[in-house]
Amino acid sequence: MKAKAQIVFDTLELSTLPAEDESLRAPLRALIAETVVGLAPDRRARSWQGFDAAFSRKLGANGYLGLTIPPRYGGGGRSPFARFVVVEELLAAGAPVAAHWIADRQSAPLILRFGTEAQRETFLPAICNGEALFCIGMSEPGSGSDLASVRTRAEREGEGWRVNGQKIWTTNALHSDYMIALVRTSGTPADRSAGLSQFIIDLNARGVTIRPIADLTGDQHFAEVFFDDVLLGSDALVGEEGQGWAQVNAELAFERSGPERIYSSIVLLDTWLAHLGAVGRNDEATAGLAGSLLARFMALREFSIAVTARLVAGETPLVEAALIKDLGTSFEQDVPALIGDDLAGHPDEALSADLYRTLLYTTHVAPSFSLRGGTREILRGIIARGLGIR
Amino acid sequence: MRELIDPFKRLLDEHCPPVMVREIERGADWRPAWSAIAESGFLDALVPEEMSGFGLSLTDVAPLIEAVGASAMPLPVADTMIARALLARAGQTVPDGPVVLSTGSFPTLFAVVADHFLTGDPGNLQLIPMTEAASAIPGTLDRMLACPNTGLRGIAATLRSQLIAGAVSRVLDLSIAYANDRQQFGKPIGRQQAVQQQLAVLAELAVSARICAAIGMRAGLAPSLRAAATAKIGTGIAAERVASIAHAIHGAIGISEEFDLQLLTRRLYAWRLADGSEGYWAGQLGKLVLDDRPVSALSFALAE
Numbered sequence: 001m002k003a004k005a006q007i008v009f010d011t012l013e014l015s016t017l018p019a020e021d022e023s024l025r026a027p028l029r030a031l032i033a034e035t036v037v038g039l040a041p042d043r044r045a046r047s048w049q050g051f052d053a054a055f056s057r058k059l060g061a062n063g064y065l066g067l068t069i070p071p072r073y074g075g076g077g078r079s080p081f082a083r084f085v086v087v088e089e090l091l092a093a094g095a096p097v098a099a100h101w102i103a104d105r106q107s108a109p110l111i112l113r114f115g116t117e118a119q120r121e122t123f124l125p126a127i128c129n130g131e132a133l134f135c136i137g138m139s140e141p142g143s144g145s146d147l148a149s150v151r152t153r154a155e156r157e158g159e160g161w162r163v164n165g166q167k168i169w170t171t172n173a174l175h176s177d178y179m180i181a182l183v184r185t186s187g188t189p190a191d192r193s194a195g196l197s198q199f200i201i202d203l204n205a206r207g208v209t210i211r212p213i214a215d216l217t218g219d220q221h222f223a224e225v226f227f228d229d230v231l232l233g234s235d236a237l238v239g240e241e242g243q244g245w246a247q248v249n250a251e252l253a254f255e256r257s258g259p260e261r262i263y264s265s266i267v268l269l270d271t272w273l274a275h276l277g278a279v280g281r282n283d284e285a286t287a288g289l290a291g292s293l294l295a296r297f298m299a300l301r302e303f304s305i306a307v308t309a310r311l312v313a314g315e316t317p318l319v320e321a322a323l324i325k326d327l328g329t330s331f332e333q334d335v336p337a338l339i340g341d342d343l344a345g346h347p348d349e350a351l352s353a354d355l356y357r358t359l360l361y362t363t364h365v366a367p368s369f370s371l372r373g374g375t376r377e378i379l380r381g382i383i384a385r386g387l388g389i390r
Numbered sequence: 391m392r393e394l395i396d397p398f399k400r401l402l403d404e405h406c407p408p409v410m411v412r413e414i415e416r417g418a419d420w421r422p423a424w425s426a427i428a429e430s431g432f433l434d435a436l437v438p439e440e441m442s443g444f445g446l447s448l449t450d451v452a453p454l455i456e457a458v459g460a461s462a463m464p465l466p467v468a469d470t471m472i473a474r475a476l477l478a479r480a481g482q483t484v485p486d487g488p489v490v491l492s493t494g495s496f497p498t499l500f501a502v503v504a505d506h507f508l509t510g511d512p513g514n515l516q517l518i519p520m521t522e523a524a525s526a527i528p529g530t531l532d533r534m535l536a537c538p539n540t541g542l543r544g545i546a547a548t549l550r551s552q553l554i555a556g557a558v559s560r561v562l563d564l565s566i567a568y569a570n571d572r573q574q575f576g577k578p579i580g581r582q583q584a585v586q587q588q589l590a591v592l593a594e595l596a597v598s599a600r601i602c603a604a605i606g607m608r609a610g611l612a613p614s615l616r617a618a619a620t621a622k623i624g625t626g627i628a629a630e631r632v633a634s635i636a637h638a639i640h641g642a643i644g645i646s647e648e649f650d651l652q653l654l655t656r657r658l659y660a661w662r663l664a665d666g667s668e669g670y671w672a673g674q675l676g677k678l679v680l681d682d683r684p685v686s687a688l689s690f691a692l693a694e
């Protein structure tokens with residue numbers, strides 16, 4: 001039991017980003033600036049919810065997508081450290097990255113690891129060009145935290161499959177070309193993780209209906225997706241039939257471990273710092289708040305690099321990803337709470353409408369930071385299991 | 391008081407149900423809902439009887455303000471009640487339409503759906519017509535009115551506290567109902583200890599918000615600094631934490647526009663920020679403590 005706890009704690013150590021990856025920053029910044037220059041801070045605060053397909057294609061054309069994918073599939077052939085640098089630059093600027101986000105983060109690595117040669121050749125070059133947009137079909141109305149209870153079903157039909165069921169909360173389904181869906185291929189929901197498989201579903205296929213859902217800010221980033229006798233070829237199955245649960249967990253390590261779990265409130269933080277400079281407020285209490293937020297940010301960033309180093313080492317850092325996601329999203333949620341108290345704590349100081357709108361937007365979406373990608377309670381359960389106490 | 395509260399709640403339910411709340415927020419005509427509420431006479435609940443009001447105290451009216459908070463209505467009903475009482479008592483003309491209290495440079499809530507804003511000091515009230523200036527903040531019902539710090543900040547803050555207490559109790563009800571209803575892992579999520587603990591904290595915060603708000607209400611239309619500060623600090627902290635806990639319990643459905651929780655949590659965040667956050671009031675109260683140099687915390691508490 002003790003040995004398990006040591007695995008979690010010992011492998012995470014300070015790492016340095018290699019110089020050749022650091023050198024990606026300057027040219028990338030210039031490219032990002034062209035796109036974000038006209039965007040108000042509350043638009044940039046959308047962060048990885050901001051959708052701009054043309055910008056994603058531009059990143060692809062300039063070699064910033066699929067950085068860890070081998071060159072023979074159109075990728076950069078570089079390490080996860082290179083991807084870390086690119087991703088943190090995009091997030092720090094509040095660039096609209098939603099179009100390629102999921103494909104670049106988890107669908108491409110999933111297809112590379114579990115897909116057939118034909119699937120790799122079909123999808124990876126398009127993802128690296130920013131031309132194949134993917135979404136994640138895990139959650140269903142009755143299956144959120146209890147993901148293994150999914151009811152969407154794929155049954156054998158000739159050489160291929162027939163899919164029936166429904167997904168929900170699917171981010172970017174409306175704009176995506178494909179969904180990688182976790183569905184049941186044998187047994188019943190009572191069989192839990194046995195009998196699940198993953199499929200690449202072409203969202204233009206007959207029988208697929210997508211209904212967008214507005215979030216509490218009015219944005220329509222997620223959707224319900226219905227499958228009504230959708231026919232798939234045999235080549236739609238990713239990996240092995242019945243191995244969906246193991247595959248999805250590998251995918252979740254990619255989904256949870258990245259720097260987006262510390263950057264979601266960064267545009268608000270930067271806009272607030274600019275406001276303090278503009279109004280010339282630098283008393284001790286203000287300095288103390290700025291200092292404590294920046295210290296947390298810097299430490300979390302190093303923590304995130306340490307987790308990236310586990311990806312570099314070829315591991316699947318599921319528990320480590322849970323640690324950083326819980327800590328990181330707590331920081332992301334504290335930022336609007338503390339900055340709100342600070343700004344409303346100075347009710348006689350003028351603030352810009354842009355800063356106010358950015359504060360409201362970030363405040364309203366902040367609760368979702370610890371829901372998407374697995375709730376805080378579920379992550380803490382994973383950490384506890386990693387410690388050998390469950 | 392029951393004979394007042396029940397009809398008032400029915401009035402709110404009828405004229406400002408959740409669909410209407412959403413429509414007004416999207417810019418629909420709010421005047422019909424307003425007229426219905428104005429015609430009921432409730433807006434003069436705090437106006438003295440000799441001035442043809444109900445002649446009630448703030449404590450008497452607290453349940454009505456609580457009901458406004460719980461209804462998430464996007465019209466300044468409670469602000470107008472206070473404004474009418476202050477204006478009537480000062481012998482000033484009371485206007486017909488909605489009035490918001492505006493007490494600083496921080497944006498004023500629901501000023502887009504008001505005809506006037508009230509600022510100045512209790513002894514020198516200034517009622518200013520809302521002009522269609524560039525002060526409206528796009529995407530909100532708020533305006534940047536840039537009022538100077540006024541002697542109205544205390545009563546405005548105690549009003550926000552009572553609105554928060556109302557919204558918080560409704561959020562607690564919604565969260566309990568959802569935890570009993572939503573099934574995961576073959577049982578209601580409310581059976582998970584992690585969820586139970588969060589609901590327990592939510593309940594603690596809801597009760598403490600009610601107590602803090604009552605401290606403010608008890609102090610009347612011209613609350614002392616210590617009453618206003620105690621009310622707004624406690625409810626401000628509760629507002630933020632209750633909203634986060636409720637959203638955690640509800641999962642993704644709580645983030646969707648069509649689920650009513652967000653109507654209430656957005657109000658909680660807004661009222662927390664309005665008229666001085668907990669940090670502002672803690673600073674004000676702290677200065678008072680340091681100036682008073684009380685011999686003990688208890689002697690400060692007893693000194694009111």
Ligand SMILES: Cc1cc2nc3c(=O)[nH]c(=O)nc-3n(C[C@H](O)[C@H](O)[C@H](O)COP(=O)(O)OP(=O)(O)OC[C@H]3O[C@@H](n4cnc5c(N)ncnc54)[C@H](O)[C@@H]3O)c2cc1C
Pocket residue numbers: 135136137138139140143144145146168169170171172222368371372373374375376377378572574575579582583584585638639640641642643645
């Ligand atoms: C902005 C956003 C984007 C999303 N995008 C996607 C997407 O692209 N694709 C996709 O598939 N899904 C997506 N989701 C869904 C997300 O994965 C789920 O919201 C999440 O897994 C939780 O499920 P749920 O919302 O059904 O909450 P529930 O599982 O119903 O949980 C409700 C509450 O109960 C708690 N709970 C449940 N079980 C336990 C337990 N055993 N122990 C302790 N507490 C428990 C939870 O922690 C939570 O507090 C998205 C969600 C959001 C908010």
